[in-house]
Amino acid sequence: MSDQTHARTEHDLAPGEEEQHSVGERIVGYVVGLGLALLLTATSFFIAGTDLVWQPSIPVALIVLAIAQMGVHLVFFLHITTGPDNTNNVLALAFGLLVVFLVVGGTVWIMAHLNQNMPPMDQFIRMHS
Amino acid sequence: MLGKLDWSVIPFGQPIPLIAGAVVLVGILAVLIWVIVKGHLPYLWHEWITSVDHKRIGVMYILLASVMLLRGGSDAIMMRIQQAIAYQSQGYLPPEHYNQIFSAHGTIMIFFVAMPFVIGLMNLVVPLQLGVRDVAFPTLNSVGFWLTATGALLVNLSLVIGEFARTGWLAFPPLSELSYSPGVGVDYYAWSLQISGVGTLVAGINLVTTVLKLRTKGMNYLRMPMFCWTTLASNLLIVAAFPILTATLAMLLLDRYLGFHFFTNEAGGNVMMFMNLIWAWGHPEVYILVLPAFGIFSEVVSTFSGKALFGYRSMVLATMAICIISFMVWLHHFFTMGAGPDVNAIFGIASMIIAVPTGVKIYNWLFTMYGGRIRFATPMLWAVGFMVTFIIGGLTGVLVAVPPADFMLHNSMFLVAHFHNVIIGGVLFGAFAGFEYWFPKAFGFRLDERWGKLAFWFTFSGFYVTFLPLYVAGMLGMTRRMQHYDVAEWRPWMIVAAIGMAVLSIGVICQIMQLVVSIRNREALRDRTGDPWDGRSLEWATSSPPPVFNFAFHPDVRGEDAYWDIKIHAQQQSLEHTAPEYHDIEMPRNSPTGFVCAFFATIMGFALIWHIWWMVILGGIGAFATFVVFAWRDHDEYVIPADEVARIDRINLEERRSLVSMAGAI
Numbered sequence: 001m002s003d004q005t006h007a008r009t010e011h012d013l014a015p016g017e018e019e020q021h022s023v024g025e026r027i028v029g030y031v032v033g034l035g036l037a038l039l040l041t042a043t044s045f046f047i048a049g050t051d052l053v054w055q056p057s058i059p060v061a062l063i064v065l066a067i068a069q070m071g072v073h074l075v076f077f078l079h080i081t082t083g084p085d086n087t088n089n090v091l092a093l094a095f096g097l098l099v100v101f102l103v104v105g106g107t108v109w110i111m112a113h114l115n116q117n118m119p120p121m122d123q124f125i126r127m128h129s
Numbered sequence: 130m131l132g133k134l135d136w137s138v139i140p141f142g143q144p145i146p147l148i149a150g151a152v153v154l155v156g157i158l159a160v161l162i163w164v165i166v167k168g169h170l171p172y173l174w175h176e177w178i179t180s181v182d183h184k185r186i187g188v189m190y191i192l193l194a195s196v197m198l199l200r201g202g203s204d205a206i207m208m209r210i211q212q213a214i215a216y217q218s219q220g221y222l223p224p225e226h227y228n229q230i231f232s233a234h235g236t237i238m239i240f241f242v243a244m245p246f247v248i249g250l251m252n253l254v255v256p257l258q259l260g261v262r263d264v265a266f267p268t269l270n271s272v273g274f275w276l277t278a279t280g281a282l283l284v285n286l287s288l289v290i291g292e293f294a295r296t297g298w299l300a301f302p303p304l305s306e307l308s309y310s311p312g313v314g315v316d317y318y319a320w321s322l323q324i325s326g327v328g329t330l331v332a333g334i335n336l337v338t339t340v341l342k343l344r345t346k347g348m349n350y351l352r353m354p355m356f357c358w359t360t361l362a363s364n365l366l367i368v369a370a371f372p373i374l375t376a377t378l379a380m381l382l383l384d385r386y387l388g389f390h391f392f393t394n395e396a397g398g399n400v401m402m403f404m405n406l407i408w409a410w411g412h413p414e415v416y417i418l419v420l421p422a423f424g425i426f427s428e429v430v431s432t433f434s435g436k437a438l439f440g441y442r443s444m445v446l447a448t449m450a451i452c453i454i455s456f457m458v459w460l461h462h463f464f465t466m467g468a469g470p471d472v473n474a475i476f477g478i479a480s481m482i483i484a485v486p487t488g489v490k491i492y493n494w495l496f497t498m499y500g501g502r503i504r505f506a507t508p509m510l511w512a513v514g515f516m517v518t519f520i521i522g523g524l525t526g527v528l529v530a531v532p533p534a535d536f537m538l539h540n541s542m543f544l545v546a547h548f549h550n551v552i553i554g555g556v557l558f559g560a561f562a563g564f565e566y567w568f569p570k571a572f573g574f575r576l577d578e579r580w581g582k583l584a585f586w587f588t589f590s591g592f593y594v595t596f597l598p599l600y601v602a603g604m605l606g607m608t609r610r611m612q613h614y615d616v617a618e619w620r621p622w623m624i625v626a627a628i629g630m631a632v633l634s635i636g637v638i639c640q641i642m643q644l645v646v647s648i649r650n651r652e653a654l655r656d657r658t659g660d661p662w663d664g665r666s667l668e669w670a671t672s673s674p675p676p677v678f679n680f681a682f683h684p685d686v687r688g689e690d691a692y693w694d695i696k697i698h699a700q701q702q703s704l705e706h707t708a709p710e711y712h713d714i715e716m717p718r719n720s721p722t723g724f725v726c727a728f729f730a731t732i733m734g735f736a737l738i739w740h741i742w743w744m745v746i747l748g749g750i751g752a753f754a755t756f757v758v759f760a761w762r763d764h765d766e767y768v769i770p771a772d773e774v775a776r777i778d779r780i781n782l783e784e785r786r787s788l789v790s791m792a793g794a795i
Contacts, residue, residue: 088341099369102456103409107402109472110460114401116469 033076040069132740133313138291143226149203150289179719181267182677183252186274188571190249191564193278197241200285202637204234206630209595213627215613216620227612228295229314233284235298236318239414240325241281243552246560247421248277248332251360254567255336257668257675258354260345260684260691263717265338266331268759271723273332279727280325283734287317291738294318297610299411300381302392302403307385315385316738319378324734326375333367336360345667347686351445354666354691355431355438358445359424362452363417369456370413377406401466408459416455419551420448422559423490426512429562430494432664433509434501437690440493447486447493454483464535473532480530484523491516506662507581511562514589518554522547525600543603546596553592561588561640569661573673574651580643588636594629598622657784665690672781678714678769681778711775715766722759726752 044065047058074080080089140146164170177185207230211220222230256264264270287293294314296305305315340361344353381403383389390396392403431438438444460468460476494516503509525547529535538544561584569575602622607614647654660669667684668675670692688694733748735741 095365095369098453099456103373106457106459107405107409110405110468111399111402113468113472114399115467116472117467 029076033072036072036076037069040065040072044069130741132736132742134290134739134741138313139289140292143223145207145222145226146288153285154289175719178724179271179721181263181271181717181719181723183256183264183267183270184571184675186270187249187251187253190245190252190274190277193274193281194242194244194246194249194560197237197245197281199637201234201237201242202634204230204237206634208234209623209627209630212611212614212623215611216617216623217615218613220613222612224612225292225295228610229293231610232294232297232300232314232318233287236294236322237281237284238552239298239418240322241277241284243418243556243560244329245277245281247363247418247556248273248329248336250425250560250563250567251336251356251363251421252332253571254563254668255339255357255360256343257570257671257679258357258666259340259343259348260667260670260680260686261339261343262679262714264335265343266335267717268720268722268765269331270335271720272726273328273330273335273723275723275727276328276331276730277325279731279734280321280328282731283317283321283324283738286735287314291317299407301407302381302384302400303394305381305385306393308393313738315381319382319385320734320737323375323378323382324730326371326378329367330371330375333364333371336364337368340364345680345683345686348691349686351442352686352689352691354424355427355441355444355448356421356424356666358448359420359427362448363420365452366413366417366420366455370410370417373406373410374414377403377410380406401463404463404466405459408462409456411462412459413455415551416451418556419559420451422515422556422563423448425559425563425566426494426515427490428666429508429512429566430497431690432566432662433504433506433512434498435504435663436497436501437665437693438493439496439499440489441689443489444493447489450486451483454479454486458483461530461535464532465539470532477530477532477535481527484527484530487523491520506565507576507578507585508562508566508662510582510585511558511565514585515554515558515562518558518589518592519551522550522554526551538603540608541603542599542607542609545609546599546603549596549599553596561585566662567668569656570659570668570673570675572651573656574647574654575656575661577643577647577650577654580639580646584636584639584643586636587632587639591629591632591634591636594632595626596629598625598629602626658788659781659785660692665693667691670695672784676777676781678716678774681711681714681774682709709778711771711778713771714769714774716769718765718767720759720762720765722755725755729755 044062047053047061047065053061074093078089080086080093082090164173177189180186207222208227211222211227214220220227252264252270256262284293291313294300294305294310294317296310296315296318300315300318303309305318340353340357380389380391384391384393384398390398392398392400394400427438427444458476458480460472461480464473464477494512505513525543529538529544529547565576565581599622602619605616605618605622607616607619656673659672659675661673662669667680667686670684671680684691684695729748729751731748733745733752736744736748
């Protein structure tokens with residue numbers, strides 16, 4: 001129905017719309033992505049159970065690996081690139097990340113300060129006994 | 130077999146809901162019989178119920194919102210009367226009924242009046258303003274509408290089958306948990322919002338995609354009419370915020386149905402987590418509603434001042450700033466929960482900051498009017514009434530954004546007055562302005578100005594008489610949601626508010642009269658040009674009502690105020706008389722998918738509320754099967770031949786040429 005879409009799609013792909021690549025190229029991309037994802041997963045399990053690294057660094061390492069994992073998924077499977085054809089997708093991702101950051105971060109912060117205006121519990125019990 | 134359902138759930142002992150239910154039922158049956166006897170059913174089915182035309186769906190959204198406005202409005206009248214007479218007495222509404230009424234009033238007004246009204250207007254107008262033929266996903270659009278209607282149906286079903294929630298419009302736990310609300314009221318509330326929430330989400334996705342991906346030639350982002358920008362911002366907020374509501378209600382439902390402990394007092398649940406999550410949705414929701422209204426006022430003010438919108442770019446910036454900041458203020462709904470000064474201060478400051486872009490908008494509208502040739506038609510009256518009213522509401526809002534002040538005013542009538550001040554003065558006035566402004570576009574004839582102005586003045590003054598006393602009552606210490614009270618100082622203010630409600634009701638009656646009178650005089654009020662207000666954006670470039678394909682040719686946009694430019698050029702060149710070459714147009718086929726989906730969703734929702742598990746499975750399978758059948762369709766478009774396009778378009782062109790030549794003769 002919409003011939004106006006065709007005029008715009010040259011530089012603005014919707015999610016799921018692929019640029020023209022040969023099948024071989026695309027398979028290579030997916031295989032590389034799968035390899036990286038598996039590597040990162042295996043590393044995470046290895047790090048979690050090993051005593052080869054400094055123990056307090058493990059949670060940080062896991063977070064770094066998880067973020068790298070997200071990056072791999074975004075680049076190889078969801079095809080987020082920095083090209084001009086991807087502006088909408090990148091902006092949508094940025095907006096989503098911002099909202100998740102605000103809501104999750106805000107929630108953690110709010111819930112941690114939930115009882116700040118309450119007197120300490122032991123004091124409270126002493127007052128009423 | 131029938132779960133919790135038996136004859137005892139129908140409130141035979143309570144005359145008010147029973148009589149109301151009976152009247153509505155008789156009304157619906159009468160309309161149905163009239164439709165069937167007159168043979169309108171095929172027309173209704175083929176042209177409206179299964180329609181995937183964005184204009185028709187928009188009209189149906191607005192119709193739903195208008196009917197629900199009457200329902201929510203009668204709740205409001207009942208509450209005002211109750212509080213006017215319940216001084217040192219029980220009034221006429223028993224507590225459990227009164228509690229249901231204020232809960233239903235809030236739920237209906239936000240979810241089934243304000244939301245469908247603005248979504249309907251966006252549906253109707255945005256594709257026209259963008260110069261395109263439909264929204265991005267036409268059938269999904271229909272699904273979204275019908276799921277919203279399902280939610281509204283379930284809420285109203287609770288009037289006669291069972292009960293509605295008595296927990297307020299946001300169903301705060303622990304009151305909404307099973308131990309304190311063992312009845313089906315909260316389940317009615319939660320399931321109808323879950324189902325209509327899906328509808329809202331798909332509408333949001335649809336409109337975001339439409340604005341981002343479907344624009345006519347030359348329609349850059351910075352040439353889009355303001356209403357398209359606010360639609361984009363509002364729907365981005367829908368897509369980001371509504372999943373939070375769905376998740377929160379899902380957790381509440383898990384608590385109620387499967388014995389989870391997300392928000393219970395015992396077993397590690399945390400009640401405050403619900404407040405936190407529901408307001409993380411709830412505050413963006415406020416802007417989901419009011420941003421489109423801002424867009425409507427921008428269009429109206431610019432059209433009726435005969436000037437381009439002042440500070441277009443600052444308006445875009447303000448809109449997008451509100452879109453982001455609206456996600457940073459939600460704690461101001463529960464300053465009193467016990468967080469310390471650092472948390473409260475940050476959210477208090479953020480709440481004051483969000484008033485800045487709103488102030489920018491107010492100044493932009495004022496400067497648009499400044500030096501303009503203002504025509505005070507009905508839409509413009511609503512816009513000016515909005516500016517006055519919204520400033521008062523905004524100022525009281527900044528006041529309660531100050532945590533120490535909020536500690537005094539939290540949960541008081543002052544707060545009730547504040548949010549009615551911004552929602553009625555902002556969203557409802559905006560919806561009415563849009564209704565008056567775009568009605569000729571949707572139906573091809575203008576609305577009666579005399580009744581429209583009467584409706585405005587009664588609603589406007591009635592609003593002040595109703596809600597200013599509530600500010601005072603709040604200052605005198607009256608809390609919200611009181612079924613009765615013993616404080617003598619509050620009484621006079623409650624009586625004044627009830628009188629205001631009567632004035633407000635006259636406004637509503639005038640609005641209905643306006644519709645009746647206009648339909649009767651439609652030949653005299655006929656809009657033959659498609660441009661009754663001397664408009665500036667592309668929706669006025671096509672006929673009223675627009676053909677199903679909206680535009681025979683995609684308009685070529687060369688600047689802001691696209692249609693204004695076209696008109697200027699047309700007058701200079703006295704409309705080139707070359708016969709344009711028409712092409713076939715492909716349009717999406719109508720589909721009953723939305724209606725059938727919603728039918729099964731209604732069955733499923735009803736069964737879930739009453740614990741009728743076999744029916745839940747039946748409804749679920751039905752809805753999924755409908756989706757599968759739609760996904761397997763072979764043909765989803767039909768072709769309008771070029772000759773037909775030419776025939777329809779030439780009629781419109783002739784009207785316009787005669788208009789231009791008349792203007793030239795003068």
